[in-house]
Amino acid sequence: MKKNVEKIFKGLKGEISIPSDKSISHRAVILSSLAKGKSIIKNFSKGQDPLSTLQVCKNLGIETEFNDDLIITSTGKFSAPATELDCGNSGTTMRFMAGVLAGQNFNSILTGDESLSKRPMKRVIEPLTLMGAEIVSDNFRAPLNILGKELHCIDYTSKLASAQVKSCILLAGLSCEGKTTFTEPYTSRDHTERMLKFMCANISTCGNTTTIQKSELKPQTIEICGDISSAAYFITAGLIVPNSEIILKNVGLNLTRTGIIEIVKKMCGNIEILDLRSISGEEVGDIKISYSQLKACTIEGEIIPKLIDELPIIAVLATQAEGTTIVKDAQDLRNKESDRIKAIVTELKKIGADIEETQDGFIINGKTELQGGCEVKTYHDHRLAMSLYVAGLICKNPICINGFEWVNISFPEFEKLCNDLLS
Numbered sequence: 001m002k003k004n005v006e007k008i009f010k011g012l013k014g015e016i017s018i019p020s021d022k023s024i025s026h027r028a029v030i031l032s033s034l035a036k037g038k039s040i041i042k043n044f045s046k047g048q049d050p051l052s053t054l055q056v057c058k059n060l061g062i063e064t065e066f067n068d069d070l071i072i073t074s075t076g077k078f079s080a081p082a083t084e085l086d087c088g089n090s091g092t093t094m095r096f097m098a099g100v101l102a103g104q105n106f107n108s109i110l111t112g113d114e115s116l117s118k119r120p121m122k123r124v125i126e127p128l129t130l131m132g133a134e135i136v137s138d139n140f141r142a143p144l145n146i147l148g149k150e151l152h153c154i155d156y157t158s159k160l161a162s163a164q165v166k167s168c169i170l171l172a173g174l175s176c177e178g179k180t181t182f183t184e185p186y187t188s189r190d191h192t193e194r195m196l197k198f199m200c201a202n203i204s205t206c207g208n209t210t211t212i213q214k215s216e217l218k219p220q221t222i223e224i225c226g227d228i229s230s231a232a233y234f235i236t237a238g239l240i241v242p243n244s245e246i247i248l249k250n251v252g253l254n255l256t257r258t259g260i261i262e263i264v265k266k267m268c269g270n271i272e273i274l275d276l277r278s279i280s281g282e283e284v285g286d287i288k289i290s291y292s293q294l295k296a297c298t299i300e301g302e303i304i305p306k307l308i309d310e311l312p313i314i315a316v317l318a319t320q321a322e323g324t325t326i327v328k329d330a331q332d333l334r335n336k337e338s339d340r341i342k343a344i345v346t347e348l349k350k351i352g353a354d355i356e357e358t359q360d361g362f363i364i365n366g367k368t369e370l371q372g373g374c375e376v377k378t379y380h381d382h383r384l385a386m387s388l389y390v391a392g393l394i395c396k397n398p399i400c401i402n403g404f405e406w407v408n409i410s411f412p413e414f415e416k417l418c419n420d421l422l423s
């Protein structure tokens, strides 16, 4: 689907509620499926990725029902699936479910779409194999043929700061005798640990090391907050579209996800947190943003996992900052739904940005008036689609985004909410 986006002149104004967090939605379904009894999930995401996780759990025998909330009824155990388990475009679904399924007493096959079938799974297959798992694949790519085995605990140190790898191993460790320990180089998002605690699992964290023991999860009512990764598009639009002043309500502010807020502050953007509170074990607040004169900065090291999904939209932001913005240590961005380094650099260049690709990030010189006046593409990647849409709001000439429908992977409400801030 092609979408035309034009420059806006009057600024974004008003307030919107940010829809449900995709990361937390995946975890809520999987952990509720593992808890014996009835769980209630409030504000479950309407994105296709969490819906893939829900469908996978249904195919594993979990009963689900939608009224206003999502109700999950489970015996606390999965049963052998009658079909292959389609994870769609969702790396989170595949990596998390690999951890859960490796230790079952049945076999299963995880499949994905074209993009997911190219993404690296060695990062989870390797540690799971050390736990005694048997996973057959072609060169560590999906489909993953999982031969259920009894697993044993491990003490694993990961080279990657990846919440997907960490969660996979914690989920596998949840049913192992003994202590499973996972250490990561920098802290990645900790929603899995928080939700496991919220559901009474035996889990503890010390620095970058998390330890889990065999536990029975207790069903809960889980209320999911708004997704800061979705809010990031509006944070950026509010900062770069002249005359904007907006409030984003109900945004998750877990400190392992708020790298974008730290960077906006470093860039001298006008950003304020209001009404900080806690919901189902996660910090939540409202964010006030207004148009700002931005300064460039360097983004590297331990902040990277705290804003990994926001780097494409941060590239757009940096085109409007005075000076040279450097992003380093983000090589894993090449392994996301697309090679996000190559994709964002190529497309932003087309519309007039001064941006260069490096092996582990990019360098942007600003401030540049973006020219637009051309077609850009999304590489079947939701984050590219939304980043380019926001860039289009300040391009001198309209742009046409080819492949805009990919926004539905995480944020089907995106365009409507954008229009709400324009009217």
Ligand code: S3P
Pocket (backbone or CB within 6 Å): 022, 023, 024, 026, 092, 161, 162, 163, 164, 165, 167, 188, 189, 308, 309, 332
């Ligand atoms: C996610 C973790 C991140 C992120 C992905 C969602 C999660 O991946 O990019 O969109 O929900 O745990 P990595 O942890 O592999 O970097």
